[in-house]
Amino acid sequence: MANVTNRQSPAASRLTLQVEQQLGAFQLLAALDLPAIGVSGIFGPSGSGKTSLLRLIAGLERPIRGTITLGEQTLLNTQQGIFIPPHRRRIGVVFQEARLFPHYLVRGNLAYGMRSPAPQRFAEIVELLGIERLLERMPGTLSGGEARRVAIGRALLSEPQLLLMDEPLTGLDDARKNELLRYITRLTQQVDIPIVYVSHDAKEITSIADHLVVMKAGQVRASNKLDALLQRFDLTHELGGFDAASLLEGTVIAHDATYDLTHLALDDGHQLVLPGISAALGRRLRVRILARDIALSLVPISGTSYRNQLSATIVDNTILPETPYTVEIRLAIGTFTLRARLTRKSWDEMGLKQGMQVTALIRSVSFSAC
Amino acid sequence: MTLSPAEWEAIRLSLLIGLAAVAWILPLGIGVAWLLARYEFRGKALLDGLIHLPLVLPPVVVGYLLLVALGRQGVIGQWLYSTLGVSLPFTWQGAAVASGVMAFPLLVRALRLSLEAVDPKLEAAASTLGANRWRVFTTITLPLAIPGLLTGTVLAFARALSEFGATITFASNIPGETRTLPLALYTLIQSPGQEAAAARLCVIAIAIALASLIASEWLARRTRQRLQERDG
Structure with missing residues (x-):
């Protein structure tokens, strides 16, 4: 079995980071240089520091030491005392749990991060994610897959310059996973926002990523274009094993x-x-x-x-x-x-x-x- | 039964002082509860203890301390009088301060519990959507804490209504100024032959307390509905 997907145009701006973080006994020590275009996958077993890395990029956590830059902007530089708080980073996050606001309708959740009224864009995103019929519902009444799609829409509508997705398929059954993955794939083709996609599932991440970062025990084991990493024998076990592919x-x-x-x-x-x-x-x-x-x-x-x-x-x-x-x-x-x-x-x-x-x-x- | 002018006066003063007390402690209480619920800082335990003191101290002590602090010769009172011309003892505003201090811990407790119950992950999600701290607080944290806010407010109001010891010590028992229901009742009990009048006040006190409980229940239900209908 093999998959066929569309492909993105070459890189322009970049996301670079160099961070050191200590969380109890766990140490994260990572240096990365990612193309801020297309989908960059961050892959590794649970506890390898993927989610921490994502939280650092979003500004939800501050590292002991480090720098993070996105394009021309310095988001973090501990030496110079620069820390842009999350609400000023314009980095959208789709969390593992949808984290919808329970006291707003789906419509209100979607509109929460919008910077200005944009009915056209709103309609496009709603259509892209197939959530037209959910707009007047309360988040508590949505299924897991529906809630994730609303969460993705909410993040997209805040017009982020970068979208972080933290294992967005977690906890869904296989049918819902495939459905949501199709929506996300469609989104990567139609929405011009670079995505950093975190997952511990090799099949999921190799089907969506252009660039891949392999994390292990708080460190970056490899970071390169996905096709190059897939060629490496030493990563066979991590990247698919039985399903190793080119x-x-x-x-x-x-x-x-x-x-x-x-x-x-x-x-x-x-x-x-x-x-x-x-x-x-x-x-x-x-x-x-x-x-x-x-x-x-x-x-x-x-x-x-x-x-x-x-x-x-x-x-x-x-x-x-x-x-x-x-x-x-x-x-x-x-x-x-x-x-x-x-x-x-x-x-x-x-x-x-x-x-x-x-x-x-x-x-x-x-x-x-x- | 028709109420006598004195009874009306006591009811009016009780409600006025109760509402004024809640009005001044509400913003302060929200701020303090938020601080206690969301932040770790040096002296947190001390602050927590100070806030809870009125719950465990004899009310007379609180009244006395207020006199020491806010009386015309008091540390703060002197400044208040010389710069703003405000004197709190023996006024209904003073009674509102006293009953507010006594009600404060109840308000903070209820608020803190409900603020702690709000998932910080939702607040983090809001911040990634571009909301600054103030917007996160007013659109996510506070709305989700409204049930606790209502409970706390009603509790504090009821406490302020029934406040006796600190009020009589700090603001005295002045008819038409600080003689609230409990103080009027106390006065009646002190004078022989007023048992019937005392009983009437008793019934009125019970009626007001019940009415505020029912009103809070109704408010809480309405808020829940409004929260669900809201579309942001």
């Missing part, structure tokens, strides 16, 4: 109406055929391919149902201690890198080694559009 980017070049398939060009020499996606020709798309969905062949083959055959070079490989029966492989396809996973037995029987030319086989039906 991200590929391409341009929609053709639609096959007869069989309802979409052709995506990765570069001049390489194409992928995916299930039909309603995206305009020329549009950039992000495709997620699971390592275990890729098969290798020594020669191009015919008479097969594999619709995608890409010539590839084996860049490197490793065997992870957690999974001694498989070989993790990185393939170079044109300018792209793709992860694959074979049983160790196949690897040996095929006589594969680094530098060899192979054909990567990917079934079109393993892609799923979201």
Whole structure:
């Protein structure tokens, strides 16, 4: 299974921080430089300091030492005694619990942070989140998913220059999670606000983030573009394990109406055929391919149902201690890198080694559009 | 039953002094309760203790202390008289000060409990939406604490109505100025042959107390409804 999502334009302003915080026995010591555009995921197990980091960015907590800047603005500089309080940071937060104000209607909650009356924007956000019918209800009467959507709308309507989301899917059942994740994905495409998204769920965060920060025990273990981190063998266990995947980017070049398939060009020499996606020709798309969905062949083959055959070079490989029966492989396809996973037995029987030319086989039906 | 002019006078004074007492302690009480509920500071326990003193001290002591502080020769009283020309002892304003001091701990207790019950996470959420401290307090904290505010206010009002010891010590028992219901009742009991009149005042006191309880219940219910209808 693989996901297809749209992709954001390149970075302009940045969020940089360097903070030291002590909370009881827990120490947070983090230095980060994030593109303030698209979705930056902060990922790590609970207790790794993700939420603390978010609270520091929002100004809800003050670190012992540190600096935080967003674009040109200094939000915090302990040495110079600068601390911009949360209400003047224009940083929206969607908390784990929705934190709606129980004494206001949904409409009042949404309007709470609006700087000026903007009926047009209000209507757009309400429509985007599908909460038209909830406006006259009290927060106490909403379901978990509805309350989260209202909380997201409330934060968006305060016109933040940055939106922080702290595990917004926590406590929802799977169906509600997927529904809310679709709304959030839609939002990242239609609303031009950079998002910092905190989660401990690898699948959730790799499906939404452009840039990823991996936290561990109060420290930043890795911070890079998501596709680059997904290629790292040493992060396999954290970032999906069994569901380890690669991200590929391409341009929609053709639609096959007869069989309802979409052709995506990765570069001049390489194409992928995916299930039909309603995206305009020329549009950039992000495709997620699971390592275990890729098969290798020594020669191009015919008479097969594999619709995608890409010539590839084996860049490197490793065997992870957690999974001694498989070989993790990185393939170079044109300018792209793709992860694959074979049983160790196949690897040996095929006589594969680094530098060899192979054909990567990917079934079109393993892609799923979201 | 028709009320005599003296009885009317006592009722009028009681309500006036009760309301005035609540009026001056309410803003102060809200501020102090907020301070105690939301902040840690040096001397917090001492402040808490001072506020609660009137609950445990004999009211006469409170009245005496007020005389010492606010009497014309008193530390603050002297200044009040020389700069503002205000003298509190033996006036209805003085009675309102005395009964307010006695009612203050009840108000602060009720308010503090209900302010503490307001989730600070909601206040944090409001601040991330651009609300400054004052707006957070007036739109989130205080509205959510209104049930406690009402309870505290009614309790304080009832306490101020029934205040006797501190009032008679500080403001004396002057007909038409500081002779509230309890003081009028006390005066009647002191004079032989006034049992019937005393009984009448007793009934009036009970009626006023009941009416204020019912009014507070009604107010609380209405506020809850208004809070729910409000659309911000």
